[in-house]
Amino acid sequence: HRTNVWQGTRITITAGPTREAIDPVRYISNHSSGKMGYALAAAAQQLGAEVTLISGPVTLPSPPGVNVIHVESAEQMLAAAQAQTMDVFVSCAAVADYRPAEVSQQKIKKEQKGDDAQLTLVKNPDILKTIATQPQPPFCIGFAAETEKVRQHALDKLQRKQLQLIVANDVSDKQIGFNSDNNAVTVYWQDGEQSFAAQSKQNLANALNELFAQHYFKNKP
Ligand code: PMT
Numbered sequence: 001h002r003t004n005v006w007q008g009t010r011i012t013i014t015a016g017p018t019r020e021a022i023d024p025v026r027y028i029s030n031h032s033s034g035k036m037g038y039a040l041a042a043a044a045q046q047l048g049a050e051v052t053l054i055s056g057p058v059t060l061p062s063p064p065g066v067n068v069i070h071v072e073s074a075e076q077m078l079a080a081a082q083a084q085t086m087d088v089f090v091s092c093a094a095v096a097d098y099r100p101a102e103v104s105q106q107k108i109k110k111e112q113k114g115d116d117a118q119l120t121l122v123k124n125p126d127i128l129k130t131i132a133t134q135p136q137p138p139f140c141i142g143f144a145a146e147t148e149k150v151r152q153h154a155l156d157k158l159q160r161k162q163l164q165l166i167v168a169n170d171v172s173d174k175q176i177g178f179n180s181d182n183n184a185v186t187v188y189w190q191d192g193e194q195s196f197a198a199q200s201k202q203n204l205a206n207a208l209n210e211l212f213a214q215h216y217f218k219n220k221p
Contacts, residue, residue: 005213006049012086013041014093016056018074023104031178032094034058039205040090041066047209054080056093074124081127088216089138091128099124129161139216141165147172154188165189165215
């Protein structure tokens with residue numbers, strides 16, 4: 001097991017959910033715990049990388065030696081990502097695809113709304129796609145959280161977001177994925193794939209970092 005595979009490499013990782021405010025006390029979010037992204041950050045740091053972790057709201061301690069930036073919304077996560085200088089970008093965050101079109105400055109009262117309330121949503125920026133399609137993009141690794149046709153959807157995201165690698169997990173399985181301590185994934189690239197059986201997110205993070213580094217250094221100009 002090599003300890004310095006990432007030596008001299010600057011890696012930015014996003015983790016956790018984003019929170020999209022509805023009013024001062026309510027928000028839209030999802031079940032991401034941050035465990036997968038935090039494990040990837042800890043492993044990358046131990047493998048010699050300079051790691052920045054951009055984290056949505058989670059309850060995990062900061063991994064030692066990792067520069068952690070805390071954000072809430074997708075827009076804040078994008079701004080934090082765009083402010084980084086990085087060689088590798090790993091997008092593990094479960095970014096909310098939509099946010100409320102308007103954020104009420106005051107708590108919304110049910111007396112104003114009656115029995116049926118509507119929320120108008122607008123699309124959030126795609127953080128990964130924005131970073132991957134900038135003029136001199138870093139080496140970009142995405143995740144794909146799918147509940148069906150995992151391979152097809154993951155390959156579609158690999159193409160559409162212009163990624164080097166995509167890590168697909170089946171989030172319909174409660175034993176893995178969101179909030180679980182374990183995960184099982186298949187990593188896809190242009191002309192290959194590799195599967196990793198269910199294991200702790202810590203172990204998986206080490207194995208994934210080894211694979212990411214192999215591909216990064218193979219493709220590096
Ligand atoms: O946090 P845990 O509880 O440990 O769970 C881990 C996980 C299931 C959240 C993780 O393994 C995972 O799958 N993360 C990606 C979740 C996701 O939002 O996937 P997606 O298929 O919707 O998005 C595809 C890719 O685009 C992802 O890399 C995502 O970070 C990125 N994206 C999506 C939307 C958006 N607006 N901006 C993005 O950058």
